[in-house]
Amino acid sequence: MALKKKKSKKMTSTGTDVNITSLMDVLTVLLFFLIKSATVSSLELTPPKGMKLPTAEMKEEPKEAIKIALSKDMLVVDEKTMVKLDAGRFPASYLMEDGRTIKPLKEFLVQEYQKKKDFYKDVADENVDLLPPPTLLIQADHKLPFGTLKHLLHTAAISGFADYQFVVETPGE
């Protein structure tokens, strides 16, 4: 008797089709959204706590510079508190005889300016008078009176930093 071959019941696996249309959809939409809205910048600008920056509609890219934050409570330079203000005014002990120049800020900025000049002369071997004017990145509270801000601007100008970049918030698109 011929052996009957056992026909094994093949377990026919049902093919599982994965529909990735929606995944592709989400990925491409997310990608285009990120490309449009993201900015790639190495400069980190985080305003100090409690400070509300002024708003402006113009957009310009910030350049790397010394960061100065001025609120009615304190003056912060490169994330270090330099002067504590008294009710929105600079204490007289921190001002020079002219009543306008902030002593510790001037010393710091003069040092930084000298460093830039020396670096420029060493690296570029150029006349230091051709050095492009260095700038400051200024973050200040939107309600700060100009009477307080002017001390900062004056001190920066006489220390060689006559150009300013005022950090502002731009309304969302």
Added chain:
Amino acid sequence: MLRKKKNKHPLPEVELNITSLMDILTTLLFFILMVMTFSNLSILKGTSQKSGTEMDDKKKLFALKIEIENDKKAEIFLGPLTELKMVNERDLLRFLNNQYQGSRDSGFSKVVYGKDTKQLFDRIQDAVKGIKHAFPHENKVVIAYTDKVEYQTVIYSIQALKQLAEAKEAMELTTLVGTKEKTRVLFPEIILAEK
């Protein structure tokens, strides 16, 4: 008996391999997520008055100064126009005689009021547009503030004098050489001073 019609020419089955596309999309997505920053911070540039060499009295310079008293009042000063290069002097003098006080030799001035900051700077912009038409090559303006002016007002003033808002129509300027250009730029070099 009805027979089902069989499709004699079925469409060939096509397989689309999207592995590489998925690969690129996910890589690009992660790369962008890693390097991007969500930031709505920007900057406005300004400069301060620099001391320089004494001016040669014979050389006449364009001098435009805006004094901001508070967020509702400002005063505009335009220096003497003698020996300055300008476009269409007649139109400029007509504009200045209508809106300002003063003369060609001594300069002009105008007080501007606004019920709020926005209206004040809109009026200042309208008042300086005529000057820009005559001096399209001039880019500097001095803005002086009193001590009580708020920093937000300082920023609004810089913005208002740098250029016209996107919502406003661009100006058509005629340059000194006669070419025409459409621009929103007013006086991009802002010099800050105190009153």
